[in-house]
Amino acid sequence: MKRRALVPTLLLALSLGAGGARAQVGEEVPFITSPDNVTLEMLRLAGVGPRDHVIDLGSGDGRIVILAARRFGATGLGVELSPQLVEVSRKSAQAAGVADRAKFAVQDLFETDLAPASVVTMYLLPEVNLQLRPALLKLRPGTRVVSHDWDMGDWKPDHTSKLDVPDKQVGLTKTSQVHLWTVPAQVEGLWCGTGPLRDFSLKLTQHHQDVEGELLRKGRSRTIAGKMEGNVLRTQSTKVGALVLEKQGEELKVTDGEGPLALARGTAFRRGEGESCTG
Numbered sequence: 001m002k003r004r005a006l007v008p009t010l011l012l013a014l015s016l017g018a019g020g021a022r023a024q025v026g027e028e029v030p031f032i033t034s035p036d037n038v039t040l041e042m043l044r045l046a047g048v049g050p051r052d053h054v055i056d057l058g059s060g061d062g063r064i065v066i067l068a069a070r071r072f073g074a075t076g077l078g079v080e081l082s083p084q085l086v087e088v089s090r091k092s093a094q095a096a097g098v099a100d101r102a103k104f105a106v107q108d109l110f111e112t113d114l115a116p117a118s119v120v121t122m123y124l125l126p127e128v129n130l131q132l133r134p135a136l137l138k139l140r141p142g143t144r145v146v147s148h149d150w151d152m153g154d155w156k157p158d159h160t161s162k163l164d165v166p167d168k169q170v171g172l173t174k175t176s177q178v179h180l181w182t183v184p185a186q187v188e189g190l191w192c193g194t195g196p197l198r199d200f201s202l203k204l205t206q207h208h209q210d211v212e213g214e215l216l217r218k219g220r221s222r223t224i225a226g227k228m229e230g231n232v233l234r235t236q237s238t239k240v241g242a243l244v245l246e247k248q249g250e251e252l253k254v255t256d257g258e259g260p261l262a263l264a265r266g267t268a269f270r271r272g273e274g275e276s277c278t279g
Contacts, residue, residue, distance in 0.1 A: 034123060035165050038148055038176045039064045040071075045161055045180045046119045046144040048072045055079070055117040057109040057124065057132070062089025062102065064121055069098035074119075079107040114139055123148040137208070141185035141247070142230030149177050155208045157181050158229070184209040184228035185247040191269035192277035197254070201277040202269055215240070245269070 042064065048054060050073035056064050059078025066089070068074040080086050086104045093102040114120060114135060120143065124132070129150050136145050137155070151157060157179035165176045186206065193200035202224075204213035209228045214221045215238075226235035231247040232255075241259025245252040252269040254261075 034060075034063070034148060035163075035167065035176070036063075037163055038165065038178065039067055041161055041163055041178045042121055042146045042148060043068055043072055043119075045159060045178055046121070046146045048074050048119055050074060052118045053077075053116055054119045054121060055112065055114055057112065057120065057122040059089060059104060060085055062086075062092055062104055065089070065102045065104070066093050066096050066098060068119075069093070069101040070096050075101045076103070077116075078102070078104045079109055079112050080104065081106065081108065117143060119144045119146065121146045124150060126150045126153075129153075136181075137183060139183045141183050141228075143183040145181040145183065147179045151179055152181065155181065158209065182209070182229050185231045187211060187228065187233060187247055187252065190272035190274075190277065191252055192272040193267070193269050195267040197264050197267050197269065200269075201272065202252070211235075 043054075048068055052068070052072070052074040054065060054068045054074050054076035056076065056078040059065055059080045062078050062080075062085075065076035065078040068076045078086075078089055080089070083106050086106050089102075089104040090099065093099040093104070096102075110131070117139065120136065120139070122129070122132075122145075124147070129147060129152050133152050133155060136143075136152075159180045161178045163176050163178065164174065166174050168174050168176065184206075187204055188206040189204060191202040191204065193202075199217055201216045202213055203216065204211055206228070210225075211228055211233060212223070212225045215224050222238055222240060224235045224238060226233050233243075233245045233247070233252065235243045235245075237258060239259075241257055241261035243254055243261050243264065244256035246255050250271045254264045254267050256262075257264050
């Protein structure tokens with residue numbers, strides 16, 4: 001039995017796709033398309049290009065996957081529960097000349113393998129977003145997630161665009177919001193310096209893309225904070241400078257820096273064991 005998204009009864013189990021919104025009430029399935037300027041902004045904000053594979057969860061009439069293929073040269077997969085809408089999508093992809101790059105499947109979004117995606121797009125209710133969030137956070141660091149209107153709770157978006165939508169048919173305002181998240185690498189824990197940084201250590205805590213912790217050297221401690229964007233951690237400037245680090249396997253490699261820490265470029269922190277780097 002396919003798993004269905006659990007949403008408030010009052011909302012009649014609304015299921016909204018990035019290609020549009022639809023309410024499943026018995027056999028009646030009214031369909032509301034997303035405005036073209038919104039779907040274009042979703043792809044633009046995610047920086048979609050020819051190397052990307054877009055998975056659209058609840059793809060409706062297929063317009064976002066077709067646009068990703070036709071305008072941006074990407075490949076894509078749209079998943080949708082309605083066989084009729086999937087058939088419409090396939091015919092539209094054929095007519096647009098992108099049927100080889102824009103594929104569609106009758107499939108439950110909760111049973112979809114998201115691992116091949118570099119971009120995930122969706123227009124889902126907040127409750128459904130939150131059900132999907134654990135799976136999204138496990139995707140490859142750097143994967144971009146774009147949502148029309150609805151957020152991810154305390155996983156705050158990295159960027160938000162607001163657009164005027166004069167003909168919008170749902171909601172109380174004639175505007176739409178497009179939210180973008182970049183899946184962060186996990187860096188929480190102890191990191192021990194090597195090379196020029198061998199007398200430094202980092203103790204990090206992480207909440208989604210927000211990272212805080214201590215930079216320690218010879219018993220002295222300085223608080224640091226920064227943000228993950230995919231595999232890259234950028235720390236805010238302190239008296240000892242700032243670092244840009246990239247997670248490469250079990251290392252945090254220093255790719256850039258400012259102030260005294262600029263001399264650390266090219267060196268790395270490695271994951272430590274125990275409570276400290278000295279044992």
